Amino acid sequence: MYKVLLVEDETFVRESVKEIIRWEEMGFTLAGEASNGVEALALIKRDPPDLVLCDIVMPQMDGLALLKETRNAGIGSKFVMLTCIGDFEAMRQAMEYGASNYILKLSMSVKDLRETLAKVGRELSGGSAAAAAARPGAAHQPSVSRPPVAVKERITHPEVNKIIQYIEQHYDQDITLGTLSRYVMMGENYVSALFKKKTGETLIHYLHRTRVDKAIELLLNTDQPVNRIGQRVGFMNDNYFIKIFKRMTGMTPSQYRNHRTI
Numbered sequence: 221m222y223k224v225l226l227v228e229d230e231t232f233v234r235e236s237v238k239e240i241i242r243w244e245e246m247g248f249t250l251a252g253e254a255s256n257g258v259e260a261l262a263l264i265k266r267d268p269p270d271l272v273l274c275d276i277v278m279p280q281m282d283g284l285a286l287l288k289e290t291r292n293a294g295i296g297s298k299f300v301m302l303t304c305i306g307d308f309e310a311m312r313q314a315m316e317y318g319a320s321n322y323i324l325k326l327s328m329s330v331k332d333l334r335e336t337l338a339k340v341g342r343e344l345s346g347g348s349a350a351a352a353a354a355r356p357g358a359a360h361q362p363s364v365s366r367p368p369v370a371v372k373e374r375i376t377h378p379e380v381n382k383i384i385q386y387i388e389q390h391y392d393q394d395i396t397l398g399t400l401s402r403y404v405m406m407g408e409n410y411v412s413a414l415f416k417k418k419t420g421e422t423l424i425h426y427l428h429r430t431r432v433d434k435a436i437e438l439l440l441n442t443d444q445p446v447n448r449i450g451q452r453v454g455f456m457n458d459n460y461f462i463k464i465f466k467r468m469t470g471m472t473p474s475q476y477r478n479h480r481t482i
Contacts, residue, residue, distance in 0.1 A: 257283065
């Protein structure tokens with residue numbers, strides 16, 4: 221089994237990545253995890269993993285700096301970079317330092333991870349990855365798939381599930397903490413804390429992520445104008461829609477549409 225170190229500061233993403241893949245079936249085992257580059261570097265130096273699955277943007281030491289420090293230490297662990305910011309310059313530098321691939325977190329799917337692990341597995345076993353790399357678009361190309369919504373599959377708390385279902389059905393409407401609290405008949409502070417505890421992300425982040433997911437579908441599958449799409453997914457203010465979309469993807473809606481259709 222090849223050892224994997226998972227480095228990601230967002231608990232929700234880390235837990236999702238751990239749960240959506242049957243690692244042993246792919247020939248890998250999760251040997252450790254870290255929430256920032258400093259922690260990860262210490263683990264890498266102590267017991268070098270075969271693969272580091274690493275976020276680019278992290279506190280204390282980012283993923284690019286971690287990759288550079290690992291190489292400077294003479295350690296040849298494979299790196300696959302995770303990013304939600306669309307920082308193509310950072311990704312270009314990561315490739316120059318020998319990263320095997322990168323995956324956009326917003327569009328990450330089980331298929332993405334399985335294909336990436338298979339590619340890295342071939343590299344580690346000495347098998348030829350040249351054929352795969354030679355396929356047009358196979359190298360360094362993020363998937364268009366929606367991000368994993370593993371949360372819905374693993375939450376057992378009935379009120380949290382009701383909130384998730386409500387958001388899925390009413391994401392295009394005006395949703396507030398008060399709305400959701402009244403829906404499950406609980407206090408606002410309690411609902412907010414409960415949702416974060418059970419899912420690993422805040423209510424507002426989950427709502428924004430759901431709306432951005434829906435917006436991406438419309439951007440890629442329709443020719444509707446950006447402002448109309450923002451309204452359809454629940455953002456009544458165009459500037460706010462663009463701000464949240466860019467925060468989560470690293471691009472404006474128009475840039476994302478153009479990039480994905482090239």
